[in-house]
Amino acid sequence: MNPALKERNIVIGVTGGIACYKVLDLIKKLRKLKANVYVIMTHSSQKLVDKKDFEKASGNKVQTDLFDPKVNYKDYIKKNKQIKHISLADIADLFLICPATANIIGKIANGIADDLLSTSIMATNASVLICPAMNVKMWKNTILQNNVEKLKKLRYEFIEPEYGILACGYKGVGRLANLDKIVGRIKATIDRRSNLAGKKILVTAGATSEEIDPVRVITNKSSGKMGVYIAEEAFLRGGDVTLIRGANAIEPQYFLKDIKIDNVKDLYSEIKKNLKDRDIIIHAAAVSDFTVNKKSKRKLKSFETLNLELGPTTKIFEKIKKLNKNIFLVGFKAEYRVTTKELVDRAYGLLKSADADLVIANDVGKKGRGFDTDTNEVFIVNKKKKTKHLNLADKRVIANKILDMIK
C-alpha cells in the first residue's frame, strides 16, 4: 500500500468533458490506496455522468452547488451563524481537477468564482493539479495556452493531455493523461507537500534600504520574488514559516508570519529575534553592503552638492551560525558577469566564511537571472563544494528544486 495517500483527503473537481466517466476508475484506484475521495461536479459534467455513480465510487456525497436550497441564508446572516459553503477547500490535502475543461482553466486563470468548484479552487491552500482533456483544436487555442502558461507561473500544476484518437474523432493532443500517471503525480505531490511538516523555517527576501535623508534611500533592484516563492512553497510543504522581507518585496499569497523591514539593522534585529529553535534559515534577502554614515535628519535640498560617506553594514550571514549552531543555513550569492568557476568559487568562499550548509549562486548580469526577473539560473554549492546546476527556469520552479535539496 502507498502510505502517502492513506487517509489523505483528495477533492476531485469533475467538469463537463467527455473523459469524465474515466474518473470513476481513477477514484477506485485512489480508494484502493486508502485515500478519502470527495467529488465536486459542475452542472455540465452531470449531463455526461450521473452524480450517483460518483457517490457510489467515492463513498461520499457529491457536492454540486454553492448555495444549498435547504438553507435560509438570510436567516444565517441575521443570526451571525457560521456558513460552511466551501468546506472541501479547507479539508483538501490535494485538489485535482479531472477532467479539466477549457472553460474551468479559463475561469481559474481569470479569477472567476461563479460556482462551487471554481469558488472552492480559489479558496483552497492545497496543491491544485489540473488534468486537461479536450479537442485538439481547443488545446492548441492560443487563449487556452496563454491561460495554462499563466496558471503554471502561479502555483497550479498540470498533468498534460496525451496524443491519440480523441472522442470527437480527431487525432492529436487532448486525451486525458493515463490514470496511473495521474495517481503517480498525486502521490508525488502529496509526498512533496508534507516533506517539511513541522520544520521551523525562517526566510528572508527582498531588498534592504539605507536612508540618506527622510525621503531618499540607497537600495537595490531585488523584487523579493525568489525568497517569497521559497517561503510560500515551504509553507505549502507543511513548514512553520516566518518571512522577513524588505518593504518593497512582493506580497506573499498565504497566511505566513510576515515581518517587513527597511534597513540592514532592522533585518539583523528581526533575524536575531526569530532565530531561536529554528531548523532552517534561507537567507535570500539582498542585503546592502553599505550604510550611510551620517544620515541627514532633514530632506536635503536638490541644489546641494552631496558627498555621501558610506560605511560597511553587519555581515549578517556570517553571524547566523554563531547565534544558532544547529540551524541549517542556506544563503545566496549574487555576482555580476563572472565565469561559472568564479561564481562557484565565490559561493564556496561565502559558505566557508559563514559555516553555511548551502550557498545558491547566480549571475545577475545575465539576462533573465537574478534581480527583478521571473526566472533564474542558479548553482547550488554544498560543504564539499559539490555543485548542482539548475537551468534557467521560473523562480517558483527553482524555489521547489532548492527546497527538494534542503529536504
Ligand SMILES: Cc1cc2nc3c(=O)[nH]c(=O)nc-3n(C[C@H](O)[C@H](O)[C@H](O)COP(=O)(O)O)c2cc1C
Ligand atoms: C458531449 C460533450 C462533450 C464535451 N467534452 C468536452 C471536453 O472534453 N473538453 C472540454 O473542454 N469541453 C468539452 N465540452 C464542452 C464543455 O462541456 C463546456 O465548455 C461547458 O461549458 C463546460 O462547463 P464546466 O467547465 O463548468 O464543466 C463538451 C460538451 C459536450 C456537449
